[in-house]
Amino acid sequence: MSTRIDRPAIDPPLALLAELTHRCPLRCPYCSNPVALARASEELSAAEWIGVLREAAALGVLQVHFSGGEPMARRDLAQLIAAASEHGLYGNLITSGTLGGSAEIEVFAKAGLKHVQLSFQDVAPDNADRIAGLAGAHGRKTAFAAAVRAAGLPLTLNMVVHRQNLRGLPDMIDMALALGARRLEVAHVQYYAWALVNRAAFLPSRAELDEATAVVKAARERLKGVLTIDYVIPDYHARRPKSCMNGWGRQFINIMPTGKAVPCHAAETLPGLDFPSVRDSSLADIWYRSAAFNRFRGTDWMAEPCRSCERREIDWGGCRCQAFQLAGDASRTDPVCALSPDHELVGAALAGAAASPPAFVYRQYR
Amino acid sequence: MERLIVSNETVLGLAPHIVFRFEEQRQRWVILAPERLLLPDEQAVEILKLLDGKAGVGAIIDVLAERYSGAPRELIARDVTAMLQDLADKGCLARVDAH
Ligand code: SF4
Ligand code: SF4
Numbered sequence A: 001m002s003t004r005i006d007r008p009a010i011d012p013p014l015a016l017l018a019e020l021t022h023r024c025p026l027r028c029p030y031c032s033n034p035v036a037l038a039r040a041s042e043e044l045s046a047a048e049w050i051g052v053l054r055e056a057a058a059l060g061v062l063q064v065h066f067s068g069g070e071p072m073a074r075r076d077l078a079q080l081i082a083a084a085s086e087h088g089l090y091g092n093l094i095t096s097g098t099l100g101g102s103a104e105i106e107v108f109a110k111a112g113l114k115h116v117q118l119s120f121q122d123v124a125p126d127n128a129d130r131i132a133g134l135a136g137a138h139g140r141k142t143a144f145a146a147a148v149r150a151a152g153l154p155l156t157l158n159m160v161v162h163r164q165n166l167r168g169l170p171d172m173i174d175m176a177l178a179l180g181a182r183r184l185e186v187a188h189v190q191y192y193a194w195a196l197v198n199r200a201a202f203l204p205s206r207a208e209l210d211e212a213t214a215v216v217k218a219a220r221e222r223l224k225g226v227l228t229i230d231y232v233i234p235d236y237h238a239r240r241p242k243s244c245m246n247g248w249g250r251q252f253i254n255i256m257p258t259g260k261a262v263p264c265h266a267a268e269t270l271p272g273l274d275f276p277s278v279r280d281s282s283l284a285d286i287w288y289r290s291a292a293f294n295r296f297r298g299t300d301w302m303a304e305p306c307r308s309c310e311r312r313e314i315d316w317g318g319c320r321c322q323a324f325q326l327a328g329d330a331s332r333t334d335p336v337c338a339l340s341p342d343h344e345l346v347g348a349a350l351a352g353a354a355a356s357p358p359a360f361v362y363r364q365y366r
Numbered sequence B: 001m002e003r004l005i006v007s008n009e010t011v012l013g014l015a016p017h018i019v020f021r022f023e024e025q026r027q028r029w030v031i032l033a034p035e036r037l038l039l040p041d042e043q044a045v046e047i048l049k050l051l052d053g054k055a056g057v058g059a060i061i062d063v064l065a066e067r068y069s070g071a072p073r074e075l076i077a078r079d080v081t082a083m084l085q086d087l088a089d090k091g092c093l094a095r096v097d098a099h
Helices: A046-059 A077-086 A102-111 A125-132 A137-150 A166-178 A193-197 A206-222 A283-289 A320-327 A344-352 B042-049 B057-067 B073-089
Strands: A015-019 A063-067 A090-095 A115-120 A155-161 A183-188 A228-232 A252-255 B012-014 B019-023 B028-033 B036-038 B093-095
Touching: A015 A046, A046 A077, A046 A283, A063 A077, A077 A090, A077 A102, A102 A137, A115 A137, A125 A137, A137 A155, A155 A166, A166 A183, A166 A206, A183 A206, A206 A228, A252 A283, A320 A344, B028 B042, B042 B057, B042 B073, B057 B073, B073 B093
Parallel strands: A015 A063, A015 A252, A063 A090, A090 A115, A115 A155, A155 A183, A183 A228
Antiparallel strands: B012 B093, B019 B028, B028 B036
């Protein structure tokens, strides 16, 4: 028997983000969906998604995140959850909680769903509905949270925070506890897609950020073993970039509604990269062999200052999309890094956000 | 909800919706949890396999002290309790009630 192992030197992906649809009843001005949204008629079919889930499990994917848009806008969601579960994938639903309630959640739980992440726009209902661009959204979410807990599923609350809701942070933490969540994500807006369009309306000041960070730190200590708080800072205020997706093509594969595969949800905007579709390629080919997934993998693509930096395998040079958006070249150091020659661009954005926030540009089909 | 404090008497099991399984592709044990993946080391795997929903933490420490008679029991007790407390704080373990 041959003992030769024919395996590429790239690790298999850990998680698959399944963006089932771009349809959503909300219109969040920080939505991470692309500014050019996909239509329902272009979406992958249930059979196509089930094929993707089977391939993902065979490839070594462990978790699948059903996301969107609003994934519950798809009538076949329970079928997809069941398929994931059959293949041993740990299923997570990322939802706005505005398109259903107990009946749906019960079905999902029976189909093998493991966890629900529910987003809120604020703790104050009026401001929450204003940000979501939908009257009554907050009330529906609160009822949805109760349905999730009644079905016995663990709940994570996701709060996207920014200068127009950050003051409510202590109350948001109380709300998470009251709704029976075991995890809370406090995620400062990341400036891509619609959020980039609305950047000046969202960017907090340094002082506002520091206050929020102190609130999170104190709550983590007080609530140890009761509520886990994940905290994502707005990297414009950092001196070193985030380890975006833990490195390009290292752990995550993201499938867009039309079947296009990308290493992160914003990557589609990068020029010169031809992202493959699950409609024409196998997931294994996409992950191991496509030019797009190999383009910024590892450290070989790096120029200075990243190439010789001791942090190059910690943050992988930061975010490629941010480098493109701010400096116009995806292969440059993330301008958020204080060592980047383009770092002043970030300072200019911060200065530009100092005045009173402009009106939102709500997410919409164009 | 209150924090679960691990002591000798506590009987622990995996919390609902936590999956602890051997993963073929990577040839190692994994813990799958909400939005989180843990890769337990060999020691942790051995301890987790001893959580049968009946034995208290003290009894599990006894089993391990027997297996590793070279190491002082207090040392084993400290490591095991710390590891289980950490997993409990991460929401991976729950108390198993006596029937
Ligand atoms: S961010 Fe808001 S608009 Fe975008 S998909 Fe989520 S809930 Fe819908
Ligand atoms: S120079 Fe590059 S690798 Fe070094 S900290 Fe900055 S972004 Fe990271």
